[in-house]
Amino acid sequence: MAKLMNFTGTILKNLFSKPVTTKYPAEPAKYPERSRGHIENDFDACILCGLCMRNCPTGTIKVSKPEGMWKINRFDCIQCGYCTLKCPKKCLHIVPGYQTPGPEKQEEVLTKPVEAAPPKPAAPAKPADPAKAAAAEPEKKAPAPNA
Numbered sequence: 001m002a003k004l005m006n007f008t009g010t011i012l013k014n015l016f017s018k019p020v021t022t023k024y025p026a027e028p029a030k031y032p033e034r035s036r037g038h039i040e041n042d043f044d045a046c047i048l049c050g051l052c053m054r055n056c057p058t059g060t061i062k063v064s065k066p067e068g069m070w071k072i073n074r075f076d077c078i079q080c081g082y083c084t085l086k087c088p089k090k091c092l093h094i095v096p097g098y099q100t101p102g103p104e105k106q107e108e109v110l111t112k113p114v115e116a117a118p119p120k121p122a123a124p125a126k127p128a129d130p131a132k133a134a135a136a137e138p139e140k141k142a143p144a145p146n147a
């Protein structure tokens with residue numbers, strides 16, 4: 001009889017309490033603090049150095065300085081956060097919220113205008129080799145003796 005009373009208590013409690021599950025996606029998901037969501041790039045601060053690309057263990061990030069391009073394939077990212085530690089400008093962050101599911105892998109591409117490289121300074125002229133210069137120069141005629 002005591003067991004039956006316990007069971008009735010559980011039923012009544014569940015009848016009048018909110019469900020533990022949420023109606024996602026109709027109800028937006030709540031992410032706990034410091035959850036590993038996805039990588040965001042504060043692209044204005046990015047100098048396209050490529051350190052994030054070279055240190056990403058899954059090859060998720062591609063950077064091309066000549067094209068002014070930074071791109072990430074979010075489906076390949078394992079949210080390890082290593083790129084955020086390596087970025088010299090601290091413009092990469094892990095923020096809450098996950099990649100929206102989809103049937104195809106999609107890349108997010110960020111671009112910025114490419115600054116023209118400054119012209120290279122002209123190389124200084126090499127000093128002439130005195131031995132070669134002497135060989136190339138026609139022999140100077142000795143001045144005629146005064147009569």
Ligand code: SF4
Pocket residue numbers: 041045046047048049050051052053063070086087088089090091092
């Ligand atoms: S490491 Fe930082 S500054 Fe360098 S390319 Fe990546 S995001 Fe940009």
Ligand code: SF4
Pocket residue numbers: 039055056057058059060061076077078079080081082083084
């Ligand atoms: S979090 Fe890890 S896997 Fe994702 S882009 Fe950064 S380094 Fe690569």
